[in-house]
Amino acid sequence: MSxxxxxxxxxxxxxxxxxxxxxxxxxxxxxxxxxxxxxxxxRVLEVGVGTGISLPFYDAQRKHVTAIxxxxxxxxxAQAKATQFPTLPLALAEASAEEYASRAxxxxxxxxxxxxxxxxxxxxVLQAYYExxxxxxxxxxxxHFTPAQGPLRLADRLLTPIGKVLxxxxxxxxxALTAGLHRPEITTLKPGYxxxxxxxxxQGAA
Numbered sequence: 001m002s003x004x005x006x007x008x009x010x011x012x013x014x015x016x017x018x019x020x021x022x023x024x025x026x027x028x029x030x031x032x033x034x035x036x037x038x039x040x041x042x043r044v045l046e047v048g049v050g051t052g053i054s055l056p057f058y059d060a061q062r063k064h065v066t067a068i069x070x071x072x073x074x075x076x077x078a079q080a081k082a083t084q085f086p087t088l089p090l091a092l093a094e095a096s097a098e099e100y101a102s103r104a105x106x107x108x109x110x111x112x113x114x115x116x117x118x119x120x121x122x123x124x125v126l127q128a129y130y131e132x133x134x135x136x137x138x139x140x141x142x143x144h145f146t147p148a149q150g151p152l153r154l155a156d157r158l159l160t161p162i163g164k165v166l167x168x169x170x171x172x173x174x175x176a177l178t179a180g181l182h183r184p185e186i187t188t189l190k191p192g193y194x195x196x197x198x199x200x201x202x203q204g205a206a
Contacts, residue, residue, distance in 0.1 A: 011034060013182055029113060032142045032196050033057035035189055039138065041108025047097045047129075048115030064089040066107070070096040097125050104132035113142045116177065118168045127180045130201060139199040145174040152193055194202030 024032050029148060037059040038042060049067035051074055058065050065088065069075050077194060078171055082090050098113075104110060110129055116122040146156040156171040163170035174197065179185060183205045190196035 022093075024100050025114075028142055028190070028194060028196065029054045030057050031112065031190055032111065032140055035196065035198065036109050036111060036140055037062060039109055043107045044103070044109045044111065045100070045107040046111040046113070047100065048113060049078050049092070050074050050113070052081040054091070054111070054113060055081055055088065058088055060085065060088040064091075066091045066093065068093045068095040068097075068100055070094065098128075101125065101128035102132055104129045104137075105125070108134075108137045109140060110138070111140045111142075114144075116141065117143055117172045122169070122172075123177050123180055126177055130181050130184065130199065133201045135201050135203045135205055137201055139201075141195075141197040141199070142171060143195065143197075144193055145177075145195050145197075146170075146172050147193065148173070148175075 002041075008118075033054050034057065037057075042062065044058070044063050044065045046065060046067040049055075049069050052067070053069075055065070055078065067078065067090065069078070072094055075092055078122050079092055082088070082092070097115055109135070112126075116126060119125050126139070133139065147153050159170040174195070178186060178199070179200070183202055185202055187200070187201040188195055188200040189198055
């Protein structure tokens with residue numbers, strides 16, 4: 001996500017991003033943010049906010065959102081969208097997922113919407129956030145996850161070269177992504193190929 005090539009892709013895609021994802025993706029984002037809103041704790045970090053498709057769904061009375069993205073055009077679109085929701089406490093910043101991991105302890109909930117499958121080392125990035133996270137805090141992932149078996153697993157394998165050209169990882173099992181986490185409490189909030197996953201760092205976890 002932090003490479004110049006991905007920034008170019010996002011620059012080209014920013015103009016059509018919302019239109020392309022509205023029908024399929026927006027309901028999933030709404031469901032994820034509803035889960036975040038239901039949790040105690042005010043401080044939320046969204047990693048890879050894109051054009052701000054999630055911003056309308058945060059509870060302005062309960063959450064203060066810090067949202068980062070490595071793409072300036074995406075952030076400009078998010079800033080424009082944020083003006084429609086002036087009561088939402090919001091801070092936008094240009095930064096990559098890798099750069100912000102050390103600040104995870106500042107937040108009670110951290111949201112990744114289709115971000116980890118486009119960073120270079122997704123398992124390392126997720127582990128860095130988890131390790132810095134305060135016990136009792138949560139990570140939320142919205143992403144496609146390659147199933148353990150079946151035709152979708154084969155399809156993800158076969159489409160891997162195309163994914164590399166487009167800048168994302170087709171083959172993306174959740175088990176490999178979370179293997180390095182110490183004692184995570186993993187809950188699938190929405191099952192399926194496109195899943196919403198909650199990862200809680202338990203009390204006493206290092």
